[in-house]
Amino acid sequence: MESVKTNNWEPKILAFLCNWCSYAGADLAGTSRIQYPSNIRVIRVPCSGRVNPLFVVKALQAGVDGVLVSGCHPGDCHYLTGNYVGRRKSATLKQFLEYLGVEEGRVQFSWVSAAEGVKFSQVVEEVTNSIRKLGPAKRLVKRSDEFGVRS
């Protein structure tokens, strides 16, 4: 950890934000000039239910230090039930990855509405801090020199 800090390492976090709520929430945070850590890279998705768990696993393999999936609050989904379906994927994926030994907190979830610019910034702050504590991701990450040649 120490060496990580002295190297000024900063986590890279990928955020899947639903178009209708969380992305708008992020937008509001921006237009309201609310500060939040610049560690997140956003991918806008139509709905948190669209986030195929495969995307999350792929992101970890591609080397992000953390993933945030954020959608509309229950009952607010633009597609009525997309976030409910997404919630089941999130619950099972989170448990499964932790079961296999991926550190708790690498993958996090939130509900952020279009009106919650402040909440968005708080979520990003919290997620960034917790992932900073975890240190750089190592498990599942594909190293640039990694190759499957055996013998």
Next chain:
Amino acid sequence: MMASSQEMVQQKIREKAKELLANKEVDLVIGFGEGSLPLRATPLFVRTPEEADRLVWNSFCDNNLATYIHKLSRFKLGIVAKGCDVRSILALALEKRFQPDRIVLIGVPCQRMVDRRKVKKAVKGEILRAREEGDQLIVEGNDFSISLKKEDYLYASCKACTHRNPIKANAVVGDQVDETPLTDSYAEAKEFEKMSPEERWNTFERESSRCIRCYACREACPMCYCAECFVDSSGPKWLEKGLAPSDLEFYHIVRAYHQTGRCTGCGACERACPMNIRLTYMTQKLNQEVKELFNFEAGTDPETLPPMATYNVEDKQEFIK
């Protein structure tokens, strides 16, 4: 007692298959035939009443025959189905993979299958012959003949099984069995969970590192039927085709995870692996999650939608900020 009842079951399977074929109720019956190796049976496709005499039933009938439905769905099928095969078939019916009236289930209450790898480890030297006598398994080689207690050599998935009796069948051959499992239903997952995250990851990494990407696990699984599997997709290309450890891990995580709420715990994936990679500790965990979170067990209920295809407003969400 057991042995004679196994023979009886075998006889009844043959009779039922003959009847179905003779009456043209089915085009073919998928069952098991004599294996070419000791401790093995082999999937057998029977098209005439005469051929039905080649059907066998023993403790080596370990393949999940439901996996053949996909390529044979244009036929009217009879399937010799253990508890787990039936569960797979019900789960597939729920996913509308075939017309239920085109499949005739010859249900067999399962005596639990013998794990040939465990047996091989127990003896020194090559096993040339094996036979069952009651609750004993007699294995013979060039210079040995050993009697083993079958119960000690069963597949872990069979020991944990709670649905050995076919949940649904057009005809059941053999007597119902007591479904009390020999181990906890999630014994393997609970055992794995006792390790630290670090140890768990290392175990997972070590197991997947042996993968040769033959996809036997995928092909053996009745629930793996995507027209294009994510590993085969070239646009987008999710992973490379080589043996880079992270690609192998990626494959194993997603293959297992895609079974969430769909896996019937039959163990076909692990049995199929030519490299003895442990796989069921992953799917068992998913089954446990699904049971605890959504009170669902795949293939036990022909009506209820699989959990990942639906939702409940009251679903747990403490983990969401």
Next chain:
Amino acid sequence: MKNPYLPIPMVVKRTQVETADRMLRTLELGFLKEEDEKAFRFVPGQFCELSLFGKGEAPFGIASSPTEKGSLKFTINKAGTVTTALHQITEGQEMGIRGPLGNSYPIELFQGKNVLVIGGGFAFTTLRSLIIYLLQPENRSKVKDITVIYGARNPGLLLYKEELADWQKRSDMKLVVTVDAGDKDWKGKVGLVPNVLEEVGPASENTYAVICGPPIMIKFTFPKLMTLKFPNERIYTSLEKRMKCGIGKCGRCNIGHLYVCKDGPVFSYEQLGKLPKDY
């Protein structure tokens, strides 16, 4: 030991969209190294693996003729990952090729004979190479009549319009261009290739037929050739199959004991008759 898997560096000299649907694009590639250009000897019918680093390789017949010096032409149908990338490549960019690979049209057999060329759609690429090669003055004198029947679904999908216009004017060959369905500007023939072949009715005596096109066209044209009494050993076609190595190792293009990449892509119907229908 020469490494047959290493691509020859090339530069994209010119690109041209061939068809109205923009799905076909011709790349003209120049050699970056003089020694590669000198060593590159080919005969119409051969192909190359076009190589885009990071995307991969895909096989394409050489559409230019060996008589057109200085560059190589390939016409690419946009279908998969590599071909899509080949549609995006711009003039001046570098890429690689491996080749020439495979056998060629049996030009030596054509000596003193008539040649009938039947093409359909975008399978016309190596036929273009063949025709240009045969029309070169010193080659032209070696063969007798040249008849070309070329069809496409509509006028917008015809390849090599400049060449077609040029050939139309020539007296030393007969060109029949046809489309399945014309449009308001189309003054030429409308009709399916098999029917047009019947109409043209070329004599089979002393004639070699070369036919390349979509499977459906081949399926209906072949019986017409039979009616015209072309023997199997004088009908040639060029097969397409999934390929990777291009040099008869990787096994992907196996048809029976032959490899399309190494023993083909050009086969006579007599040869094909003895092989499994794995194509």
Next chain:
Amino acid sequence: MSLNPATLDKKEFGSFLKQVMQTYDVIAPVELAEGVSAYRKIESPEEISLASHNTQKSAKEAFFPQSEVMFRYEKEGNRTQVTSTEEVNRPRLILASRPCDIQAFSLLDKVFSAKEYTDVYFLKKREKTTIVGFACNDPLSTCFCTSTGGGPFTREGSDIFLVDLGDAYLVEFLTEKGKALSQNEFLREASEGDVARAKKLEEEASKRMNVPVPLDGIETKLDQMLENPFWDRIHEKCLGCGACTFLCPTCHCFDISDEASQKGGQRVRNWDTCLFSLYSMETSGHNPRPSGRERTRQRLMHKFNYFPKNFQKIACVGCGRCILYCPVNFDIRQVISEINEK
């Protein structure tokens, strides 16, 4: 000139190897998990596991790895710098390769050195490698190498041949390449008794190979069988996985693909198999081998008809791996018998 055989005390096997490893990269059977082994480059002699009969993955990996970089490339502006990875610097030694796998090397040689194009990746490794064969004292019931032109003690293709005498190995030097290792201080000259013991073991092993698989004339037989209804049924239980072909020492189909990163990447070849539907699938969606029937036929025809047509040998060495590890007990011996009955 032939060199007298030597013996190597098993207690000194490690020391012997350490000396060998000073010059050679040693590739030997290594246990990957209980009961699962494959050939891997070893760092120390303790890694070697000679206990199992045959490894799951065959020794072909030493020359034809499942996944192999062919070249790396780096992009700078418009330029692309390509660097081939074909060179092999250190001499290599495959330790304890079974005669069946060694026979397979000679079949792969035919493919990869076929005259029009030579596969430099395979051949450069082959040239730099010394092969230490290892006699099979107790062949398994699934072994049928004697039916494919080999045998449990066949020395053909080995540079050095080892026979397990119980407490020691008999070491025979068969080629010039092999003799380079004869100067190892841990080798003792073999006694007549040792040689006689090896001979005895050889006789016993060949006695065990008592169930021949009838392969004579199978090529001609199959010539007539391309459209035989036999193929309609034989594939039925095949799952279409790649276990048999990936474990097979003679199967050699591969795929080539690019692995890109931002500034560069590599072109890689990976094993592929005719049993995957994707193998022959074309971009248009057309698949010339649309079902298990055509794909299983391809696998068997390639081994017993197409390969012999091209190279005058069947592409099977009787190692039995496909029989042992098939998830559905597809037994190639039964298929061969059925073909013979046609």
